[in-house]
Amino acid sequence: YDDECPNSAEDFDGFMDDDGCPDLDNDGDGIVDELDSCPDEAEDFDGIDDSDGCPELDDRDGDGLMDADDQCPDEPEDFDGFEDGDGCPDEDNDQDGILDAQDRCMNNAETYNGYMDDDGCPDIAPRENLNGVHFEFNSAKLKLGSQQILDELVRALKANPDVNVQIEGHTDDVGSASYNKDLSGKRAKAVVDYLISKGINGSRLSPQGYGEERPIASNKTPEGRLENRRVEVIRMN
Known part of the structure; x- marks a missing residue:
């Protein structure tokens, strides 16, 4: 066959093997194949793992929710049973100002009535x-x-x-x-x-x-x- 690169041996890597040229960067993303985890899929350079050579087009944060439906595509959902379909981690589910990690009632807002106001629960004072x-x-x-x-x-x-x-x-x-x-x-x-x-x-x-x-x-x-x-x-x- 006609060898377009007579002085460079074809690498026979399954990509354009009939042109006679070694293909150092099959997907043309600027990351050479030997360092490219996805040599046949171009990196999308979206600021997420841009050095691995793989596109993070569908689910950048890896939370299982596609970016098109993910309101927080760069922050993984925490799947705590509260609004898990929006793709955003909810650090204060009930929005009472007490973070869920310290909130005994993370889905029921504190009442702030001067009685046990730091436990995150809607308490009834004596x-x-x-x-x-x-x-x-x-x-x-x-x-x-x-x-x-x-x-x-x-x-x-x-x-x-x-x-x-x-x-x-x-x-x-x-x-x-x-x-x-x-x-x-x-x-x-x-x-x-x-x-x-x-x-x-x-x-x-x-x-x-x-x-x-x-x-x-x-x-x-x-x-x-x-x-x-x-x-x-x-x-x-």
């Missing part, structure tokens, strides 16, 4: 003031914005299904004691009704109105009266 739960004036109707606070309590109760709580309503001393006690009881029941509407079993919830009987601040100032108008959650077991 006694908790539901700051942010407010009612319309002289009414047991919840104000807008209160639901967000109560939804956090719903989440904690669902994460702790064996815990029962008492919902306490408290007022300041403006008005008669009997009226305040009645109003506080209605407000406590309104909170219980909301929790039940979100799937919490009513047998776990006990509403109690104390009116002005248990102030936590002076009723002589507007600031003190504001503190005394509150809803508290008491863990019963």
Whole structure:
């Protein structure tokens, strides 16, 4: 046959063996075959193992998810049972700021209520003031914005299904004691009704109105009266 390289012997490596020329870099990727782990497939030079001579076209991070479907093609999925189909490692599944490695409840966000806030679990404190739960004036109707606070309590109760709580309503001393006690009881029941509407079993919830009987601040100032108008959650077991 016609030898295109009469002064260089063909290497007979299965690649263009009939031209008479030795093929030092079959795939033409600049990596000589003797150093190329994939001599017949050109390196794609994508910044991942570019010296091995192999293209990482389908799954650069080697996590079994093809790059076309992988939101993090250069970071392998951690396959921890949380969003494993997106191709991204999830270091904080519940996004509560506590990394999964230190999070006892990696799929349930911490509640940050001042009680065991570093374990990563939605705990229910022995006694908790539901700051942010407010009612319309002289009414047991919840104000807008209160639901967000109560939804956090719903989440904690669902994460702790064996815990029962008492919902306490408290007022300041403006008005008669009997009226305040009645109003506080209605407000406590309104909170219980909301929790039940979100799937919490009513047998776990006990509403109690104390009116002005248990102030936590002076009723002589507007600031003190504001503190005394509150809803508290008491863990019963």
